[in-house]
Amino acid sequence: MDPRLVPEAENRLAAFNDERASIVDQVSRRVIDAHVSQAKLSTEHSLEYVLNEVAFSEMRRLEGGGRQTKQFLRWHDLAHKLGSMSEFEKHRELSSIVRFHAQDIAGNFNPKVYRFAKDVLPPALSFLLNPISGFREGVKALGSMAAQIRIEGELEAVRACCSRGTLVLTPTHSSNLDSIVLGFALQRSLLPPVTYGAGKNLFSNSFMSYFMHNLGAYRVDRRLGFSLYKEVLKEYSTVLLERGYHSLFFPGGTRARSNMVETKLKLGLLGTTATAMVNSLKAGDSKRRIYVVPVTINYRLVLEAETLIEDYLAETGKARYIIEDDEFSRLGKIFEFARKTLAHEGAAVVRFGRPLDPCGNEVDDAGESMDAQGRRVAPDGYVRDCEAEVTSDAQRDSVYTRMLGHKLAAAYHRDTLLMSTHLVARAALEVARARTGIRDILRLMRLSESALALPLSELCEAVDKLRAVILANPAHGIVQDSLVPMSARSIVDQAIHFFSTYHTKQTLYRSGEHVRIGSMKLLYYYQNRTAHIQYGKERAQ
Amino acid sequence: MSARAETVGIVGAGPFGLSLAALLGRAGRDVLLWSRSEEVVADVSAGRLSQRMPELQMPLCVGAVSDVHEFARRVRFIVVAVGSESVRRRMHALGEAVDGSHIAVHAIGAFSAPHDHRVSTVISEETAILRTGVIAGPSMPADLAAGRATSLLCASAFDEVTQECRRLIGVPQIMRLYRSRDIVGAELASALSGAYTIAVGLADGLGVGIGIRSVLITRAASEMARLGQAAGAETKTFFGLAGLGNLLVRSSVQDEHASPSYRLGLAIAQGEEFTGENEGARAAHAGHRMARALGVKLPVLETISRILNGELAVSEAAERILLTVTEEE
Incomplete structure (x- = not known):
């Protein structure tokens, strides 16, 4: 359409x-x-x-x-x-x-900056992102953003919800580019811009800070540990939702260091959806609904992969909660990444899941909540007491939010798009494990990387098997469309090609009829996107 | 308070549902039963003696309806007391009428057939009700019917559910309700105690003596707790009313009132082959599968499951159980 x-x-x-x-x-x-x-x-x-x-x-x-x-x-x-x-x-x-x-x-919204970002930036960035250097081709590529950031999923339902309530977009979080990529996706889908809480550290990149600050982002200072600050932050989010400002939370909290699809979600800000619903109902506004939209942002390659996986493996994730010196802090690196990877079709895919109400019920295409059997149900019933009065009950709402968190985590798995880099990385790791008899990733990393030569035929077999496992169970995720009819050999070739385009170390490379592991860390990072899928030996254990 | 807020809805007119209705009715509470049987509805509505429990006199404040929409309109708080084999079907039918304002607690001490899910998840999967809970413990229908003092655990993630449960079905001097947020633990404990009841029945059938019997019961509670902990439940739940309490009552009552699981254990000890349906047997298989998935070693449960599958002879199994219970604490 x-x-x-x-x-x-x-x-x-x-x-x-x-x-x-x-x-x-x-x-x-x-x-x-x-x-x-x-x-x-x-x-x-x-x-x-x-x-x-x-x-x-x-x-x-x-x-x-x-x-x-x-x-x-x-x-x-x-x-x-x-x-x-x-x-x-x-x-x-x-x-x-x-x-x-x-x-x-509190953020700021400058309509002039928004117009600039909306009308001037996409073609300009499109030009920048295009790997073809010729001016004519560059001009032709203007407006070809559709080929570069794909948008999939339940767009119709999201639009319906947008017209009758407040949207809370809750994407997976892999990269600091997420909010920018999502911003483009919203604009292209004719959905409105959203407000979101961005770590105060992100405002240190003055280019990004300018846009974030003027496009409605509000500042979250993660260094402040006292509960009064968190209360102000939550109340700010609650008030915005009550007033109908579409919002964005990253329930994973921070970027997924390991690249695993998030399962442990931070429920603090998510809980403001139930509070805002109760407040609105108590104020007599029963028509305006709040919708939580699971979104997966899927990259074939991730800008900050090398830093993130180092951080994860060094087990300093917590200590370095705020990374200030990664690839995102260098504008040149962002443009290099954009030109080399985002420029390719389908390199980033934004997928909208079925919207949920604050209690975790899915909603239908008209924005009405449904029970698990698909029957319509009025969400206000969930916050009424025995005398049918809408009541504030923090304990009750915290349980609803936990239920919502479980539904979001399931949606993330279901709606994660698995690309050639993810499939081949997982298959390569499985082959390496089978050949060495070592399952532990840290022990595998200690092996000489050049010693790990994987026969191409075994790798292709493993790719076929993994693809079949995913296709057989929708809860595992989605194999990217173009990969479904492809031969395993072509998928391997494609992944090896993409791995060679950006990272300083090649994750995998061909050597005759073998494939060698150039970076076990990056291989581990990309395979982690499928870590929730257990099959074969792993399952038997 | 409104009549809807004060009325206890009960789904199921089996021994537990009818006994609870009678107990609450005698305490002056409004009760409404939903039954598909027109005969039960007619008997209860007319205040006649129930044909299912002839010894039970139903007070006048206990009503009954067969129309699920009328039931859902007149009650908010619902006790589900149907068989584990029919709970999914009954909840689907209930789901046609209830909405998000309802609260449901169940009194089913077993996993739901055929897929062995926890009953509270079945309620949320089949209806719009999210505020769910469980009541579990050593309350026999005969105790409720006779008005003898008894206790149950009410567990729910929602404090509101346990508060409403205590307000509406707690009866001073007779029905004391303890509360917990550990709904997963209470449901697992209640269902698994059925499986271990088979082991106690088997041990009694083999005449192992009171000492080993006691060791077996203690080991059973300990095994349940280990499995529960791995599944995210609190260990103390398994040593409370829902776990140890249930196991003791199910394996203590003998003769014609003995529980089906206890009788099954006795029958196996006498060399009879197990065929057919038994809640304890299903719990043994489900618990064993869960233990394997979570990497927990449960020798007694594994032995019961293997006997029921015909993989172990009773003599061999008895030896294994005796060895296991005397081997490690």
């Missing part, structure tokens, strides 16, 4: 700047009021306790920079003063902290 026949969805973000002050105010008031009323109920929730946690958390974070810095002393002073402060002073301090962070988190 020609997407141009579909009317473009309303860009709710266009009105963001007019509402920004009132959003920040509403967020602040809710967080402050909640704390003040809780403090009245029990000493355990006293303002002193809340402020103390902020002060100590900040002192711990800042002490590395010296104990005499202005910032450190500000919290040090607060911690010392707390015991002698009046309730009025504590209230004022709490208000000032909450309002400061609400302001800091």
Whole structure:
């Protein structure tokens, strides 16, 4: 279907700047009021306790920079003063902290920047991404973005949901390019731009920061560990959803270091969907729905693969939660990646899954929730008590959010597109394991890479077998269309070709009738996309 | 409160459903049974003695309907007390009428046939109900019918479900309900205790004596707990009412009231071949499969499963069980 026949969805973000002050105010008031009323109920929730946690958390974070810095002393002073402060002073301090962070988190939406990004950037980037250097061919390639970033899945249902409620896009997260690729996909699908929380570190790349900051992204400072900050962040997200701003969360939290399809999801921001639904219903707005859309962003090659897998293997994932020196921080590297890999057809595929309601029920093409048997069901029933009143119940909603998380994880597996690089990497690892008798990846890595020569015939056989296993079970994922009729030999050739286009080390390369492993780490990284699929020996064990 | 909020809906007019209805009715609670049998509906509605449990006098505040839509309209809180072999079918029928506002707890101490799923997942797969729970423990229908003091565990991930359960089916001095969030553990414990009941029946049939019998029961609780822990449940659940409590009651009642699983164990000890359907036997196979998938070693359960499959002779099995229970703590 020609997407141009579909009317473009309303860009709710266009009105963001007019509402920004009132959003920040509403967020602040809710967080402050909640704390003040809780403090009245029990000493355990006293303002002193809340402020103390902020002060100590900040002192711990800042002490590395010296104990005499202005910032450190500000919290040090607060911690010392707390015991002698009046309730009025504590209230004022709490208000000032909450309002400061609400302001800091709130994004901005500049319609001029959006128009530029929407109308000028895609053709310009299309030109940049095209590997053909001739100007004429470059001009011809303008508007050929469709061939480069493919969009698949339940687009009709997503559009229907968009017209009657607030969308929460929840994609898998492999690369910092995800939000940009998804941005293009939304624009091409005539879906509106979305707001999202981006790590404050991403704003350090001034080029990206300019766009992110002016296209509705809000800033999430992952260094801040105190719970008051998380409350402000969640409330900000809740208020945006209630006001109808389509949003984007990465439930995996951070980029998947291992490249495995995410199963352990962070439910914090996801939980704001249920809270926003309850708040809207309590405010009498029963028509506006909230829809959670699973999205998989699939790359044949990943820009930051080398750094991410190193990080994963070094088991420093946690310590280096914020990587500031990876491929994404170098603009030249991004363009190199774009020209060499994204320029090829189907190199990045965005796949929209069936939208869900905040309790995890799938919705039909008209945006109505359905039970597991496909019968329509009104979502408000789930948050009504025995007297049919809509009630706030954080414990209840946390269980719904957990259910939603399970549904999302299943959707990620189901909707993951498996490309030649993933299939061949997995097959190669299986052959290497069978030939050496070593299953443990760390032991395999210690073997000399040149010693691992895999007979092409065995590799092709393994590719055939893996493809058959995936095709037989839709829960495993989707084999990319073009690979279904291809011979295993052609799939191997294609993967080896793509592996040679970008990474500094060749993951796999041909050597006569053998295929050699050039980088076991990268091989492991790409095979991990299929790690949830167990078959053959692994299953028997 | 509204009548809907105060009425307990019961699906299934078997011994447990009818006994619970009578107990709650006597405590002055409004109860509505949903049964497909017009005969049961007529008997209960008229306050006549139930033909299924002639000794049971049904109080007037217990009603019954055969129309599922009327049932769903009049109740919010539902107790599911049907057989494990028919639960999926009955829940599918219930699913035509209920919506997201309903709450359902089940009292089925077995996995659902034929695929051995936990019953709470069957409820959510077949109906729009997401707020589910389980009531489990050593409450025999005869105790409920006679109004003898008893206790059950109510487990649900939702605190609201356990609160409603305690409010609506807790009866001071008679029915005490403990609560837990470990629904996975409670369902596994309740179903698996059926499997171990076969082992106790077998041991009794072989006349092993009270000492080894006690060791066997203790080992059974320990095995269940290991499997439960691997499946994400809390170990303490298996040593509580749903696990050890259920196993003790199922393997203690003898003569004509003995549980089918206990009787099966006795029959095997007497050399009879197992054919047909038994909830404990299904739980033994399902538990054994689950243990293999999770990499947990459960010698007693494996032995029961292999006897039932005809892979082990009773004499050999008895020796294995005795060796196992005396070998390791």
